[in-house]
Amino acid sequence: MSQNDHPILRCLFERRSVRKYTDEPIVREDILSILEAGRWAPSGLNNQPWRFMVISRGDERVESLAGCTKYGTIVRAAGALIGVFLDKEAMYSELKDHQTAGACIQNMMLAAHALGLGSVWLGEIVNQAPQVLDVLSLDPAAYECMAIIAVGHPAHPGASSRKPLSELMLEDF
Structure with missing residues (x-):
């Protein structure tokens, strides 16, 4: 079976970061589907x-x-x-909980793509996390900002390239 024959693999390989959007509104059901995809990400001890x-x-x-x-x-x-x-009270391992946040974000971006929406992971915004929490009236003692995901109807398809797998392997198998 080729990657193009499998819907999940096709979604993984076709998803791109989209930074320009049309003015078309996003329906609530699509946002809920994206949130549900994030909710189903794996987490250590299922702490979510x-x-x-x-x-x-x-x-x-x-x-x-x-x-x-x-x-x-x-x-x-x-x-x-x-x-x-991240809800600091729900965390049990900083490293694992940061990893699970990444899985959650990836799930949501894949869901957006599957729904025909574009998205981009704005990770740079965490450099101003205290300001973000203040803008959103969130207690920094209770919450840690992982990312803001921008979502919209794509004004362009997005583009990307990847290094050859051979450059990423630490050893051949």
């Missing part, structure tokens, strides 16, 4: 430490969030922003 916040286009906090990252134009253009945070 992630917490989500959806900020829709037109929300007064969008402009303040745009000021928290050098990618403010993407924040302003997105149909929705999904904040992914």
Whole structure:
């Protein structure tokens, strides 16, 4: 079976980071599907430490969030922003919980792609995490900002390239 014959593999290989969006609104059901995909990510001890916040286009906090990252134009253009945070009370292992947040984010981006939406992982915004938490009125003692995912109807398909697998292998098998 080739990768193009398997829907999950096809989704993995076709997904791209999309940074430009149309003005078409995102339906609530699609956002819920994306959140559900994140909810089903694996987590150590099944602790599910992630917490989500959806900020829709037109929300007064969008402009303040745009000021928290050098990618403010993407924040302003997105149909929705999904904040992914770790609940510090639910965490049991910093390393494992950070890894599981990455799996959660990847699940949501794959779900967005499967729904015909574009998304991009705004990880740079964590460099201003205290400011982000303040904008969103979240207690920094309770939550850790992992990323903001920008989602929207793609204005372009996105593009990417990858190094050959041979360059990534530490040894041949």
